Amino acid sequence: QFNPNYASGRTTMVHLFEWKWDDIAVECENFLGPKGFGGVQVSPVNENVVAASRPWWERYQPISYLLTTRSGNEQQFADMVRRCNNVGVRIFVDVVFNHMTGDNVNARGTGGSTADPSNKSFPAVPYSNLDFHPTCSINNYNDKYEVRNCELVGLKDLDQSKSWVQDRVVDFLNHLISLGVAGFRVDAAKHMWPEDLEKIYNRVNNLSTTHGFDTGARPFIFQEVIDLGGEAVSKNEYTNLGVVTEFAHSNSIGKVFRGKDQLRWLINWGPQWGFLNSDRALIFVDNHDNQRGHGAGGADILNYKTSKQYKMASAFMLAHPFGITRVMSSFAFDNTDQGPPTTDGQNIASPIFNDDNSCSGGWVCEHRWRQIYNMVGFRNIVAGTAIQNWWDNGSNQIAFCRGSKGFVAFNGDSYDLNTSLQTCLPAGTYCDIISGVKSDSGCTGKRVEVGSDGRATISITQAEEDGTLAIHFESKL
Ligand code: QV4
Ligand code: CA
Structure with a gap:
């Protein structure tokens, strides 16, 4: 649960935010494999609500565990996992099981399933109101009961202590393992009780040996817990279960390379800055939330728009031995709700590749910037040195x-x-x-x-x- 299961000599994953499965398969073969990337974090794979104007965040509102989204269907997903594994690139799935959708009249999913969220009815799973916490909203982050038992922005909050819910989630995760994935990003882990997560993780199968993993290999688990201090829930409650996203790293590296702190202080970069231990910290310069002002960190977070500082921060992260590194790969945006580039307002468009490796067509592809992919190679080459x-x-x-x-x-x-x-x-x-x-x-x-x-x-x-x-x-x- 702590090991990314990378092919030998690889160290870094890239989040191909909102990419389609067919495009990721080709990217593994043409670029990620040859350039030494270790894995891809993909956007949520299970059916989500179709929201008006198709914002990126509709994918964080599940309707069922069918594997049909705007990124593709189950067969395309399975084909991608197989092709990426074949070139030494692992797939990590962003799994959303703290909640289902928010209130939504006549909710319809990307796989065609319907639901009645206001009555907590999701027949395609199926879940009924018995599977959810009573409705209340999260306002006070100093109350861990509220954070875990109430609704995050109105999203119907599943009760992971119920055996029915545990069974559905375990089935979903095991289905993904049977298709050859190497692990999971657990969305909104802060909003679930560690003891419930432990029960779920303990029932998840070992990785699939038919997809080339070692006998007994455990799925890599990295949990989204935003902890910049001052809240009831601590990142340390989750480190015995898996790795944890280290938002303090994102926040601090942004401050340093924005000139709010001097580079010389980086001499003791690591736990002395308040970060988790290196083997428990999933680190990044920005993620899909904080690059656009969602989540935590605010204006200190760097993104592709301030490219010189962003490349310097990325190079420092990749050159320094601390942490388990993830590179962000974005689509361009002007407003924080805007979804990925489409062909027709609905279907996601494929990236276009230029001669210098960069992307166009609305895709930023930071992972294809020479200064970033060459530093991914650098990290592989210097691995194990101090x-x-x-x-x-x-x-x-x-x-x-x-x-x-x-x-x-x-x-x-x-x-x-x-x-x-x-x-x-x-x-x-x-x-x-x-x-x-x-x-x-x-x-x-x-x-x-x-x-x-x-x-x-x-x-x-x-x-x-x-x-x-x-x-x-x-x-x-
Ligand atoms: C609105 C109102 C609410 C109201 C609700 C009533 O704002 O006050 O209660 O309607 O129905 C979207 C909208 C949001 C809307 C909500 C429900 O933006 O305005 O609420 O839907 O309809 C992403 C986005 C959210 C988005 C959500 C679901 O960031 O804006 O909400 O998807 O589509 C905390 C958590 C952390 C979380 C982070 C963003 O601790 O876990 O906030 N990060 C993860 C993901 C993130 C995702 C979720 C969790 C939820 O990384 O991308 O939120 O799955 O820090
Ligand atoms: Ca919860």
């Missing part, structure tokens, strides 16, 4: 080695960085994987000359597109 030779200039210029395998430098000051630093790498010429890529003909970016003493002149001017420089032993020319 930080050494930390350097800083006393403010916002920092650098460190990862063992003798990689070196990274950041310039967050408004003046140039140009100095001789210890890279810990063998002598030679290296290609900076932020400004370019190593290719057959050499390097399309900056070159770094490492001397026999391991030192090199490192330059990141204030005017450069990116404030990061990174080299590793495989980027040697």
